[in-house]
Amino acid sequence: MEIFMMGKYSAHVWSSFGITAVVLIICVLQAHRRHRIVLSDLRVRIKAMESEQ
Amino acid sequence: MWSFLHKLASPPHFYGLSAKMIPWLYAAGLVAIAYGTVAGLFYAPADEEMNDGFRIIYVHVPAAFISMSAYMVMAVGAGIGLIWRMKLAHAVAAGAAPLGAWFTFLALITGSIWGRPMWGTWWEWGDPRLTSELLMLFLYFGYLALRAAIDDTAKADKASAVLALVGAVNIPIIHFSVEWWTSLHQGSTLLKAGGPGMHPDMLYPLLAMILGFVLLFAALLLARVRTEVLHRERRTRWVRKLIMPAGEAA
């Protein structure tokens, strides 16, 4: 338990690591979500174009 | 070697190759970060001054490092795109910018948290690194704002490229001027990264974290650039074939 206390700085250290983890996860999710959106947008578009032909 | 690079510059090849690289980069990055985190948090010896509080550097320094590297990537991509008119280079610049802004934000927050016990406040203008990071965040915002304000992609690419290059020239000047300015401020305290005489048990986790962040950044960058490429090339045949393989649809 004491290991996790980080002296008296537990709030600082853990919040820093926590925020870092959150930001990194956001970046990953954001990047891949955008990709999926662009992909599905394109599918709709191209389907529409092909069916027009 | 050149033909490899040449091939890489072609969007469809890049698209395929990056897809294979991204999982490996994520995996390697995760391993490095896992080691760095565990070793840094639990096994590195405590600092004399800040005891366990110094462990924040294990996220702050990598974040700051990436924030500056991302700008370099952005500026180089912008330069290559502008001079050699490589579409992919512009896509790299566009992909690097939001990531760089995130990491700069992270560096600022962790820097502020680290500074709290040292300075008693959440912000210290007298710290040169923190103030420089803030100005770099503004540079990123300007770049993103300019891109957003121009509708035509090619125009936005070139205009923001000029801005990125002008910013890149100014970054060392900004750092220098902030350092000079804070050296005038009496009693300025610096965010020490432990200095060059760092104990190896402290240093290795830090290097691992930096490496991990680099790998993660590379993966994220490739992911974003892939999306950019897909969007920019949406009217080309290779994208059509990708989305709608022959044999499907009407």
Add this chain to the structure above:
Amino acid sequence: MPGLLKGFSAIVRRDLLLAWKRPGDVLNPLFFFAMVASLFPLATGPSPEQLMLNGPGVVWVAALLATLLSLNSLFLSDFEDGSLDQIILSPQPLPLLGLGKAAAHWLLSGLPLVLVSPLIAVTYRMPADIVGVMMLTLALGTVSLSLLGAIGAALTVGLNRSNALLSLLILPLAMPVLIFGARTVSLAAAGDPVAAGIYFLAAYCMLALTLAPFATAAALKISNE
């Protein structure tokens, strides 16, 4: 090359003439400068110690903001009446013409600021010998700002929502100028040597003089496609 000086002076003369017809373009930022400088004592109280402490910084921030204001319209009228196209297509080297625009801008915005600044300095109880340093830093700084600002103005010409965007682009780049300008004057007020600051401002000015016109030219061509 024969035509170079002619091209440069033609652009400068044209802008000066245009400004003569519309004095508001010159006077408004100047009034803005004076007003911003008056805001601080009104907001923070008239104590002399505070004024003398804040004087250099306030004058510099006000000058920076007034310059940003005047930069917005640097290429605007040219863009609107089509002369920007002519400037870009002209046989004269575009960087030279960009330099001319920046020079005209300084004559119409930076120089008046420098000349009016002693009046502001007096209200901030700045001693006379410090005023000299202040004017020198302002002179060097506003030249750099005109040059840098031309790049930003060129990048944002023709964009509808360009007002705050221009400031957002230029401000981070202008930070070193602000830092060295204002702090050098503070150093002078404290009796410390100012050579380092002045040299830096001059060096930055030289850098801007040599590089900024090329960036401005590139930005103009890009924005005007």
